[in-house]
Amino acid sequence: MPVPVPRQRDIPGTESGPGAMSSLTLLVIEDDPAGGLTVPEILDADGHRIRLRSARNLTEAARLLTPDVNCVLLDLSLPHGPGAGTGSGDAADPFAALRQVLRIAPRHAVLVLTSEDDAERAAEAVRVGAQDFLFRDELDGRLLSRAIRYAVERKRADIAQYKLAESKLRAQENARLERGLLPHPLLEGSDLRFAARYRPGRSRALLGGDFYDTVRTPDGTVHAMIGDVCGHGPDEAALGVELRIAWRALTLAGLCGDDLLATLQEVLEVERPCEEIFATLCTVDIAPDGRRAGLCLAGHPAPLISRPGRPARLLPYENSGPALGLLPRARWPRRQVELGGTWSLMLYTDGLIEGRIGQGKERLGQDGMVEMINRHLADGLSGEGLLEASVTEARRLNGGELTDDVAVVLLSRAEG
Structure with a gap:
């Protein structure tokens, strides 16, 4: 299903400079090349830029997933069976595409897009590992920008928490090893x-x-x-x-x-x-x-x-x-x-x-x-x-x- 283009606001673009917020780059993964977010740039309500990249499948997404990408937006309706580019071939798993994205982008924030009548599946996607979900019918530039920034910050917090826990565990293991040596x-x-x-x-x-x-x-x-x-x-x-x-x-x-x-x-x-x-x-x-x-x-x-x-x-x-x-x-x-x-x-x-x-x-x-x-x-x-x-x-x-x-x-x- 195509991802709609968020409606534009009548806000002039911000000038680049020390006071401007850094631009965001969003990788959109959806399988409709004609109906997705195909414009090169979207402005949110504050005039901050959101650069877009589009991938029709996960093979293409892996190629476009460069370090400057801040967030990945995955359409949950993306086919995930054989031939869909997920590499999993598991049609019985409705989150196969999401799991594959999480594997190829372990340090990136991930958002999922679904319909409003599929809220239970969207919540399950967050439990699987996505930072948040968006409903297709409510999407606009302001909501998208806010969701991206929230997802990026939440991912950073998750990584920091993981590193802290890993550091504590390593310190405990090191102490035991040192006592043994x-x-x-x-x-x-x-x-x-x-x-x-x-x-x-x-x-x-x-x-x-x-x-x-x-x-x-x-x-x-x-x-x-x-x-x-x-x-x-x-x-x-x-x-x-x-x-x-x-x-x-x-x-x-x-x-x-x-x-x-x-x-x-x-x-x-x-x-x-x-x-x-x-x-x-x-x-x-x-x-x-x-x-x-x-x-x-x-x-x-x-x-x-x-x-x-x-x-x-x-x-x-x-x-x-x-x-x-x-x-x-x-x-x-x-x-x-x-x-x-x-x-x-x-x-x-x-x-x-x-x-x-x-x-x-x-x-x-x-x-x-x-x-x-x-x-x-x-x-x-x-x-x-x-x-x-x-x-x-x-x-x-x-x-x-x-x-x-x-x-x-x-x-x-x-x-x-």
């Missing part, structure tokens, strides 16, 4: 307290190339590790997870020190995407009595230790070995460290110390980090509060988000 410390039976902070450097990333873990073996030894895969992409993040899992498995299997790091280097060499990738690592094994530890460094910054009544300081880092993946058959000496009765041991990645200070090129560095930690300790901070304050201050000194990944682990023991 980040380690759960295995410290049952230990008197050590554990705290950690992790912040990936890549925007909107779940994980970066930094990784850490802590486990207690059956003999009572607590093993802690922190590492950093060079680079910031998803491949480096995946490699970090692989190294963490491998470290936990090897540690629980009884490996420690040089044997453990040599095996991890073999894992890295097999799993890394290219030969230029390497990883730094720091491992600590704390004796069951909690008073001493073994320390191995593979190109990684030395941990920081704090004790009551004494300023925090870095543990000795002489004779450390190279980063994993740099030298074949490398060795990593294990150094014995006396901890004492009450202490806190902080392991960290270089993302914490490489942030800039103010607008210049000077970086926080290890000395600046030690000074910062001592200030927070003097303020009575410990555990989670100490880590949160330290990462927050590093960001503030940097003038914004730190570009590198940051991981910090704190193990503490109170004697008595």
Whole structure:
């Protein structure tokens, strides 16, 4: 059935300019080439332009559906059986043409046109997915313009609502994924307290190339590790997870020190995407009595230790070995460290110390980090509060988000 030409108003056309509303483009899909909206332009009651395009079937409509089209007006009486251009061939579905339009124009507003005595079918078309319906006998320029603008705004609102719901769902899924990828410390039976902070450097990333873990073996030894895969992409993040899992498995299997790091280097060499990738690592094994530890460094910054009544300081880092993946058959000496009765041991990645200070090129560095930690300790901070304050201050000194990944682990023991 032909779509009638809306009657024209005696309103002069608007001039284009900053104050003029943007014109609308309407794609009309109806199968009567002689009786439809075939004039090149219609003016609504306010003089705003409605540019028209006409398609006789859905095949032609798909070709005319360019990004400048604001809205689609579909005649519900358009044939939808075989040969009608819908591509569905389903004559039993009265909304086959509409469903096809919604498939080919998922981001466009869609109006349907029908007769006034077919109101129930028009309402069902809205439930199928159209933004609104129009009755053929009531159509004029003002009504058409208003309906188009309403449909376009409603479609935008629908898309925004969908994106919001999708974003919330993605955030929930990301949180679950992140919880699954980040380690759960295995410290049952230990008197050590554990705290950690992790912040990936890549925007909107779940994980970066930094990784850490802590486990207690059956003999009572607590093993802690922190590492950093060079680079910031998803491949480096995946490699970090692989190294963490491998470290936990090897540690629980009884490996420690040089044997453990040599095996991890073999894992890295097999799993890394290219030969230029390497990883730094720091491992600590704390004796069951909690008073001493073994320390191995593979190109990684030395941990920081704090004790009551004494300023925090870095543990000795002489004779450390190279980063994993740099030298074949490398060795990593294990150094014995006396901890004492009450202490806190902080392991960290270089993302914490490489942030800039103010607008210049000077970086926080290890000395600046030690000074910062001592200030927070003097303020009575410990555990989670100490880590949160330290990462927050590093960001503030940097003038914004730190570009590198940051991981910090704190193990503490109170004697008595």
